[in-house]
Amino acid sequence: MIEYETTEEDRVDRLMDEWLRITEGKRTAHHATTGKDRDKPSHFMQIVEFPSYEEAMRNSDLPETRHLAEELREACVEAPRFVNLEVTRDEVVDENAMESLMGKVLTDLGAVAIAPLMVIGERLGIFTAMADGAPVSSIELAARTGTQERNVREWLAAMAASGYVTLDPDGRFRLSPEQTVVFTQQDSPYYAPSGFQLFSACAAHETRDKLEQAFVKGGGMGWEQHIPELFPSVGRFFRNGYAAFLVDMWLPSLNGVVDRLNNGGSVADVGCGIGWSTMQMARAFPKAHCVGFDYHAPSIDQAKAAAEQSGLAARVDFRTAGSADFGGGPYDLITFFDCLHDMGDPVGALSHCRARLTDGGVVMLVEPNAADDLAENLHPLSRAMYAASSMVCVPASQAQEVGRALGAQAGEERTREVAAEAGFAHFRRASETPFNLIYELMS
Ligand SMILES: C[S@@+](CC[C@H](N)C(=O)[O-])C[C@H]1O[C@@H](n2cnc3c(N)ncnc32)[C@H](O)[C@@H]1O
Structure with missing residues (x-):
């Protein structure tokens, strides 16, 4: 930046024009802006931009530039002031x-x-x-x-x-x-009103006020603190996707699971919510024994009522229990549908599962589809998931012990780490859809 005072503006302009002419092809300055003080019209400032400091120095060392500096000194009231300005912000509204x-x-x-x-x-x-x-x-x-x-x-x-x-x-x-x-x-995987219901329920004003407090004070916001409409909405939102893929694609992608269930194996569906996934498995494998667990008692009550209504009550059990203390087993298959990341202690939950698997038994994790790197998740689906995760999943996990807060877009690497911490030697991405990643865990 050059700051100078002159009463001979035209003379300075001519000097600059001449310098531009004779340095064509040599100078390294690529942009110059000159302005004068409205309140003191003899006072000028010129900002000359260079690609780098080194290029600016090269430009100053040109004989033509040295000569210009001398001429400028003579045309000015006193010696111009030169400042090597380092750019710290450069914002243009496009x-x-x-x-x-x-x-x-x-x-x-x-x-x-x-x-x-x-x-x-x-x-x-x-x-x-x-x-x-x-x-x-x-x-x-x-x-x-x-x-x-x-x-x-x-x-x-x-x-x-x-x-x-x-x-x-x-x-x-x-x-x-x-x-x-x-x-x-309503049964199509494309059905949209349930999604609008879910996202509206996440963002109810009562929720927003509690959430705001959680942002400030910490401690998260428990699953049970949401408005009651959230719980069936979550079930409705996910159930059609499970119906489309669970029995035909996800379970067959797991090691030996379909055979075991066809022959009367046992399933624990952890964090089952209102139980759609548990009932879908019970319906598809009439000989299997399916139990759904969730720590949220009102969801378990709804699951029981739904099982009763659909005539599955004799083949499926629903119990209120946390992911690290559910009982029964050993199980051939333990499932987590879109819920491991909601849990405060996913490592504790998976360690508990490891101890409750039959020999050769499998844990299936159904998690939202996401890349490991945030930069790869900047698209509409992840946007919706990050928003729901900010309002529901992360605060729900923070409200529990440990508060690992994996988030709904944890991605494969972070999920693999959790499985390894829980002692699972085998971790494999067994299947995937645009919405979900399906992992197989074995001891
Ligand atoms: C996003 S919902 C998914 C529900 C169901 N699996 C589905 O796909 O519709 C997450 C579920 O995890 C349950 N949950 C969260 N933390 C839990 C924990 N520590 N133990 C058991 N269930 C838990 C919640 O009560 C909720 O039902």
Whole structure:
């Protein structure tokens, strides 16, 4: 940076122009900005940028530059001041980047606002009333669902603007074949309203206030401190993915497990929540004995009720127990579905399992799909998972003893470390889907 005072601005400009002309191809300065003080117009500052300090020195050593410095001295009131300025911050707001960031923010604002409408639409059966894919007016839809036409009309407008229902040229609305699957087929792995219910339940305002306190004071936030709607939502959100892959893909990828279960083996499903995974295994392997454990008693009550309702109560047991103290066994298979990372002491839980496996028995960990490196996880799926993990999984683990807080995007390496600490000699990625990584652990 050069700071100088002159009453001969034109003369200085000519000197600079001449220097630019004669140093063409030699100078190392790549950008110069000159400004003058509004309140003292004879006072100038010039910032000359160089690729590096060494290049700046090379530029100063040019004979033309030395000559310029002498001429400048004569054209100025006193000797110019030269400062070797090291750049510590250099920020330019890029208009294009700004526009695309704001576009993303706008999309997200819409997503936040659409979430409760999605839950309402599902609960009131508005989507299912459109499941035939035929065009319908807001008047017909309100009549079909026993709702107020004006409210339904606005709901339809919001869904059409989201791309979640289709607006026909005659002003009626319908679901395309894809929208029909995603918004009405409750057993499809593509079914979306359950996800909106889950993420809305994670972010309920009561939860947010408790979570905020946990951020400040530490100590996490226990699973049981969430609003009751969270527990069935989690079960609903995961169950279709398990139904699609568990019996046909994940269990067959494990060493000898299917044979054992077909021949009356035993399964412990740890952290089973409301028990969908336990019941799916009980249904697929009628001879097997399946027990679901969870430390959250209200979830176990719901699991028992669901087993009763689906006629599986005689073949499946549900018990309230923690991951490091569940009983029974020995088991041929011990499973953890999307829950090891929620536990305060995953090493303690896996050590407990090791002692409760039959000879050749297997622990199956179903964990959310994630790379080890955060930089590889910066995409929409991980974004949703990190958000849920920030609100539920990490605080739940922190609220328990040890508080390892693996997080829902722990990745394979950190999961392998936990298994090794628990004494498992064998750890293998047995299967994977876009949503999950499936690990096989054996002693
Ligand atoms: C994200 S939910 C998954 C539930 C179920 N496995 C599923 O896939 O739907 C995590 C579950 O882990 C349970 N959990 C957390 N810590 C536990 C612990 N230390 N012992 C037993 N269960 C635990 C919670 O109660 C919750 O049901």
